[in-house]
Amino acid sequence: MTGVEVRDLTKTYGRVTAVDHLSFTVRPGAVTAFLGPNGAGKTTTVRMMIDHVAPTSGGVTIGGRRYRDLPRPTRVVGAAFDVASFHPRHTAWDHLRIYATMGGHPGGRVPELLDLVGLAGVAGRRTGAFSTGMRQRLNLATALLGDPQVLLLDEPGNGLDPEGMTWLRSFLRGLADEGRTVLVSSHALGEMQQIADDVVVIRQGRLLGAGPLRELSGPAPAVLVRTPDGAALSRILARQARVEADGAGELRVRGLEAAAIADLAATHGLRVHGLTSERPSLERLFLDLTGERTNA
Incomplete structure (x- = not known):
């Protein structure tokens, strides 16, 4: 090669x-x-x-x-x-x-x-x-x-x-x-x-x-969690991971894999309607490195 x-x-x-x-x-x-x-x-x-x-x-x-x-x-x-x-x-x-x-x-x-x-x-x-x-x-x-x-x-x-x-x-x-x-x-x-x-x-x-x-994108990619039990699930996940609520029925979780999130939700009887691994953002990386604020 x-x-x-x-x-x-x-x-x-x-x-x-x-x-x-x-x-x-x-x-x-x-x-x-x-x-x-x-x-x-x-x-x-x-x-x-x-x-x-x-x-x-x-x-x-x-x-x-x-x-x-x-x-x-x-x-x-x-x-x-x-x-x-x-x-x-x-x-x-x-x-x-x-x-x-x-x-x-x-x-x-x-x-x-x-x-x-x-x-x-x-x-x-x-x-x-x-x-x-x-x-x-x-x-x-x-x-x-x-x-x-x-x-x-x-x-x-x-x-x-x-x-x-x-x-x-x-x-x-x-x-x-x-x-x-x-x-x-x-x-x-x-x-x-x-x-x-x-x-x-x-x-x-x-x-x-x-x-x-x-590797360049910094923290490990987040897992997006769609759940109608956001408040309760967030409290449980926050013991082991960093959790952010986006106000649209989704949680952004860093520090736990999708399978671990699903297991915790099931253990506590909480509903999860979707788990998606978030790709690293090339745009965010570009803007962070260059300081550009254009649509380049």
């Missing part, structure tokens, strides 16, 4: 430091959300990973090698950036065929990928007539031509409708479940919440936090 190691990565433009001694790991078999406010240095960082931007100092290794030292880099790393970088007179088929030839990839990948990303029906249409969402799908197909083990994706959900976002979540999850390394730079916190295993958060080019989402 092929992971990515970013070590002490720095990029300066004159007196401006875009990326400041950044270090983190992107592990195989996981979707890593790469987050930060606008201008945080995310795109510059990803471009340095594949030598599109030369670092001032530090470096990146992919499977233990620098990108430039990979003998067939597009067979190891697939990257997707600007959805506007298509020749408007080329069809989707033409675009993929040209890039397949440039990368030395078999022509059979073209129809396979068009079908995989849902563009088989518009393969003969010129990309100049594509919607932003269709361009995103073609961009993703281009990144996958070499069947790479590492995917570096910059805002892949921009322009996708709700159905497209659902498809993208499932698609990225499937890639990670195959053991691939998937790094996604995104502002769509709600979407990333549903698929991110790991998180890297930066601001002004500096690392604020990196690691599994559950």
Whole structure:
């Protein structure tokens, strides 16, 4: 399996430091959300990973090698950036065929990928007539031509409708479940919440936090308890756990697993209508780390 190691990565433009001694790991078999406010240095960082931007100092290794030292880099790393970088007179088929030839990839990948990303029906249409969402799908197909083990994706959900976002979540999850390394730079916190295993958060080019989402989110996730006997159950649970009432017939319990809560309620003859483990909040983590109060 092929992971990515970013070590002490720095990029300066004159007196401006875009990326400041950044270090983190992107592990195989996981979707890593790469987050930060606008201008945080995310795109510059990803471009340095594949030598599109030369670092001032530090470096990146992919499977233990620098990108430039990979003998067939597009067979190891697939990257997707600007959805506007298509020749408007080329069809989707033409675009993929040209890039397949440039990368030395078999022509059979073209129809396979068009079908995989849902563009088989518009393969003969010129990309100049594509919607932003269709361009995103073609961009993703281009990144996958070499069947790479590492995917570096910059805002892949921009322009996708709700159905497209659902498809993208499932698609990225499937890639990670195959053991691939998937790094996604995104502002769509709600979407990333549903698929991110790991998180890297930066601001002004500096690392604020990196690691599994559950570890970075602080206290153990709460269990939400729906019960008509809230007051009584709260008193009992409070002997062993931290309990908060939300005023809508639910208790938020930290410090006890769902099974233990159900057992205590049954022992005291109290009713429980639902037990739900609360996922760590990516939005709350982002706001706590960055201090942002925007919808980034």
